[in-house]
Amino acid sequence: MLLFKQLDLLFTSPKSKRPAGRDPALEEMAYRLLAPLGATSLGERLRVEWSSRLRSAAGRADSRSSRVLLNPRLCACGKEEIDRTLRHELAHLLAAFRAGRRRIDPHGAEWRRACADLGIAGEERCHTLPFPIKRRARPYLYICPNCRRNFPRTKPLRRASACLACCQAHDRGRFDSRFKLQRARVTQLSSRAKPRDPAD
Ligand SMILES: [Zn+2]
Ligand SMILES: [Zn+2]
Structure with a gap:
């Protein structure tokens, strides 16, 4: 019966096609960025994931688990914004990878050098938020x-x-x-x- 299509729709949460989970294409891209910088092993274990847990932050880096988390709402901001955020977060991982056990300032000299190596020299220390926090x-x-x-x-x-x-x-x-x-x-x-x- 035709009506049931509509009924089913009511039960489907109207979330848009936002990405979720791991992103193999971005992981591949991250690997290609890291490999020429002598960070092949980091590139191999690195994971890039879309996480709806991120609220206002565009991205986050976790050097212990070698993960970059990206906010799915970045997709509405275009490919350039995704790319820039990925590199920003990768720079955190790369800086920590190079520092080894030495503790470093999250947005300090090591991070800035990593940013330059990853093609985003002069990156702002704060993650800019190109989207409003308010939900639709x-x-x-x-x-x-x-x-x-x-x-x-x-x-x-x-x-x-x-x-x-x-x-x-x-x-x-x-x-x-x-x-x-x-x-x-x-x-x-x-x-x-x-x-x-x-x-x-
Ligand atoms: Zn009811
Ligand atoms: Zn940062």
Whole structure:
């Protein structure tokens, strides 16, 4: 039944196609940057991962696990920004690799030299944040009148839609108007909302 496509959509979180996990292409690129600098072994064990745990930081380097973490939201900033952030973080790993057991200042002379070797001489010590911290607003909120589950939407629903969980629990998954989603008023700067009469 056609309607079910829409019901399923409601259960699919509307996250955009942001990358997640390891990125073999960026790992390959990192290897190619490091190998000519005499850091082949670092390049071999290095991992580059997209991590949604990063909030406002563009990237992070962990020299103990030889990992570079990148913020998935960087993708919205273009390839150049990804490349620059990767090199910035690689410079942390390269500087630590060269220093061995010696402790170094995170953005000190060793890091600046590593930046120059990686092609980003004069890199700022602070990671610039080319994106806002605020998440994309989903101003339309629908609520199941039965289980009170919330369905935030970026756009209004075009057709009558019912809560899939309740339809499955009470009516073997068939569309049941008792569980028709109701439009709720969204209070500004608040995730809570009060139910309203069915609007659509
Ligand atoms: Zn840094
Ligand atoms: Zn429900």
